[in-house]
Amino acid sequence: MQGSVIAPSNDATVLLRRLEVEDFLFHEAELLDRWRLEQWLALFTADCRYVVPATDLPDGDPRVTLGLVDDDLTRLRGRVERLNSAKAYREFPWSRTRRLVTNVRVSGAADELRVTAAFAIYRYRKGDEQVLVGSYDYRLIATIEGLRIREKRSTLAAEALRPHGTVSIIL
Amino acid sequence: MAIAPIVPGLDEMIVDDRERGVFRVKRTAMTSDEVWALERDRIFDHCWLYVGHGSEIDQPGDYVRRQVAGRPLVLIRGRDGTVRVLYNSCTHRGARVCRQDAGNARSFQCFYHAWTFNTEGELVGVPDRDGYAEGVDLKALALRSVPRLASYRDFWFAAFDPDIEPLRDYLAGATEYIDLVVDQARDGMRILPGTHKYSCNANWKLMVENSVDGYHGAPLHHTYFAFLTSRGDDDGAKALRSDEARAYDLGNGHAVVDYPAPFPRAIARWHPIFGEEARDEIAEIRADLERRHGPERAYRMAETCRNLLIYPNLLLLDVAGLTIRSVWPVRPDYMELSGWALAPREEGPTRLQRRLEGFNLFLGPGGLATPDDIEALEACQEGFAATSEDYSDISRGMHRDAVTLDELQMRAFWREWQSNLLGAGHAAHDEGRRTQPVAG
Numbered sequence: 001m002q003g004s005v006i007a008p009s010n011d012a013t014v015l016l017r018r019l020e021v022e023d024f025l026f027h028e029a030e031l032l033d034r035w036r037l038e039q040w041l042a043l044f045t046a047d048c049r050y051v052v053p054a055t056d057l058p059d060g061d062p063r064v065t066l067g068l069v070d071d072d073l074t075r076l077r078g079r080v081e082r083l084n085s086a087k088a089y090r091e092f093p094w095s096r097t098r099r100l101v102t103n104v105r106v107s108g109a110a111d112e113l114r115v116t117a118a119f120a121i122y123r124y125r126k127g128d129e130q131v132l133v134g135s136y137d138y139r140l141i142a143t144i145e146g147l148r149i150r151e152k153r154s155t156l157a158a159e160a161l162r163p164h165g166t167v168s169i170i171l
Numbered sequence: 172m173a174i175a176p177i178v179p180g181l182d183e184m185i186v187d188d189r190e191r192g193v194f195r196v197k198r199t200a201m202t203s204d205e206v207w208a209l210e211r212d213r214i215f216d217h218c219w220l221y222v223g224h225g226s227e228i229d230q231p232g233d234y235v236r237r238q239v240a241g242r243p244l245v246l247i248r249g250r251d252g253t254v255r256v257l258y259n260s261c262t263h264r265g266a267r268v269c270r271q272d273a274g275n276a277r278s279f280q281c282f283y284h285a286w287t288f289n290t291e292g293e294l295v296g297v298p299d300r301d302g303y304a305e306g307v308d309l310k311a312l313a314l315r316s317v318p319r320l321a322s323y324r325d326f327w328f329a330a331f332d333p334d335i336e337p338l339r340d341y342l343a344g345a346t347e348y349i350d351l352v353v354d355q356a357r358d359g360m361r362i363l364p365g366t367h368k369y370s371c372n373a374n375w376k377l378m379v380e381n382s383v384d385g386y387h388g389a390p391l392h393h394t395y396f397a398f399l400t401s402r403g404d405d406d407g408a409k410a411l412r413s414d415e416a417r418a419y420d421l422g423n424g425h426a427v428v429d430y431p432a433p434f435p436r437a438i439a440r441w442h443p444i445f446g447e448e449a450r451d452e453i454a455e456i457r458a459d460l461e462r463r464h465g466p467e468r469a470y471r472m473a474e475t476c477r478n479l480l481i482y483p484n485l486l487l488l489d490v491a492g493l494t495i496r497s498v499w500p501v502r503p504d505y506m507e508l509s510g511w512a513l514a515p516r517e518e519g520p521t522r523l524q525r526r527l528e529g530f531n532l533f534l535g536p537g538g539l540a541t542p543d544d545i546e547a548l549e550a551c552q553e554g555f556a557a558t559s560e561d562y563s564d565i566s567r568g569m570h571r572d573a574v575t576l577d578e579l580q581m582r583a584f585w586r587e588w589q590s591n592l593l594g595a596g597h598a599a600h601d602e603g604r605r606t607q608p609v610a611g
Contacts, residue, residue, distance in 0.1 A: 052537055054365035056272065063524040066365030066512040068537030074402065074444070075532060081401075082394040082539055089391070090542035126549075160368035162507060165549075166542040 006105045006116075018106045021115050021140065024147045029099040032170055037080040040170070044149045045141065050076050051153045052171055058155045068167055079170070090168040095125035097169060101136070112150065113140040119154070123169060130164050132171060133157045178205045178592075185589045186562065187582075189602070192569035194582050195562035201374035201552065202559045206592075207503045214483050214591050215240040217332045219341050221485040221497055222246050222256055224511070225325035226361035232275045232290050238499070239329060244317065245269045246327060247276070249290040256320050256329045257292045262312040279314075288314050324353045325360070326495075344421030344605050348429075348479045352489050354464060355438045355472045356515030362495070363523070367510035369536040373548035375484065375500035378508065379584055381544050382486040382496060383478045385411050385418070385428050385575035386567060391547055395533055395540040399434065403443035409433070415475070416575035418568070419605035423597050424482025424587030426580035427605075432476045434491035434533060437526035438515075439473040444532075445525055452522070480580065482587055492530025504552050510535055572603065579603040
């Protein structure tokens with residue numbers, strides 16, 4: 001878990017902003033659960049980063065340490081193209097997923113919001129149930145088209161991808 | 172030694188017909204509990220097994236915990252500077268004394284009764300010592316060490332068989348390929364922080380095969396190669412089909428596929444995904460390799476790849492990234508996998524980032540390729556439920572000098588495997604043995 005603990009707020013502006021952010025995160029989760037990956041990709045900025053750190057190095061810097069995923073927009077697009085293909089065998093047919101996103105906290109200035117949240121992703125495939133639990137760290141920016149993701153970091157709480165095996169879906 | 176269970180038909184589990192060019196492995200090899208028990212007794216208790224890399228324990232007192240063939244071990248550089256592999260089990264009542272995955276220790280104090288061991292394993296503290304009679308030899312109660320420990324180029328191996336042959340002899344022809352990887356670094360290699368810890372619901376031998384299998388590259392990893400092609404590369408999968416793409420039996424169960432790189436390589440093959448700004452630096456790395464090793468060896472390091480199997484369960488994959496992968500059976504139908512990234516110590520942030528981007532794209536449980544390997548192995552294991560009395564076919568290329576798309580490298584593994592299980596020592600390895608290292 002990165003960063004400092006955010007104090008609770010009774011400021012209506014702050015709370016309203018959280019509602020706006022929550023709505024955005026719920027929208028994002030729905031796009032992923034429905035496999036609307038092109039729409040999901042459009043939520044990212046041109047200079048974006050999507051990162052999943054290694055389970056034994058949750059605070060690792062993906063530029064100089066080994067992580068599970070470190071995508072810029074080009075690689076993220078490649079990931080989406082792959083998952084939309086019938087030749088991404090780990091996800092063809094697609095798994096069924098349901099993402100629960102909660103414990104949303106917002107901080108940062110208006111030009112770049114820092115958002116943390118908790119996730120539990122239930123994934124069903126080949127008769128198996130997998131639960132992927134962890135925390136999100138987002139850097140979001142406000143644009144005329146709404147909030148956009150500059151960075152999404154999905155940190156798994158699990159100590160190892162066992163028995164999950166892989167991270168074949170987008171967290 | 173425990174009496175090994177008899178596995179009926181073990182000598183018929185492999186069909187090795189040189190005349191017809193047919194090689195088959197009975198699928199019970201991947202499903203049977205008896206075979207798995209025999210593998211523990213006759214392979215994992217009698218082979219050199221990879222524990223860790225020296226760079227993980229650079230400083231005196233540095234340690235990493237490792238589970239090797241089911242045994243909890245600690246790889247540690249003692250305060251005396253000596254590397255040891257200690258059993259992570261208190262000599263008093265057996266509790267694990269080292270309680271963290273990695274760190275730097277002055278000593279290990281067992282939390283149960285507070286017995287204390289120094290970094291050399293010696294018992295240095297026993298509360299209420301007067302409670303023990305003179306006949307209790309506390310000096311003899313040091314943490315136990317593995318019977319044999321040795322390293323090659325800073326790769327540390329342990330063996331549970333005190334009479335095992337020296338590591339260098341065991342590694343046979345694999346040393347040429349380890350050298351070819353390690354010599355890429357000017358200042359030595361190091362393991363980067365961060366581990367891929369994952370698993371697969373399939374027999375461990377399927378991952379060993381898969382890790383040196385060139386034949387599956389194009390069909391299974393279509394989405395990965397499509398990504399590279401769409402970003403301006405030539406047809407990467409084609410490289411696997413070139414005349415240069417070979418496979419060799421390296422002796423003692425070790426094997427390699429050795430082929431022109433179909434992917435970007437941080438050492439030192441430029442690719443459009445690295446960006447124009449990287450061209451000059453990659454050319455400089457290449458020039459440095461040529462200065463240090465001559466053009467022929469530099470070419471091999473930069474432009475070719477190798478998937479090296481070190482029998483029984485270690486892979487050194489010098490591909491889109493450079494990774495050490497260890498494969499540990501837990502049950503016949505479940506294995507645990509660990510992957511580490513190796514990099515030359517001299518690499519700074521720019522080169523490291525380029526290296527890791529190439530690595531992550533292909534390799535590991537979050538990459539564009541490895542998840543499909545896992546899926547394929549699980550699909551095989553699922554299929555075995557219907558066909559475990561059938562044979563898997565591993566005949567490819569038996570009638571010719573093997574190429575990367577052939578299956579000689581798997582036959583090398585299986586011949587050694589069967590010979591070990593039958594208690595016959597090393598196999599003959601008389602097909603496709605690499606005898607003459609490439610000059611340079």
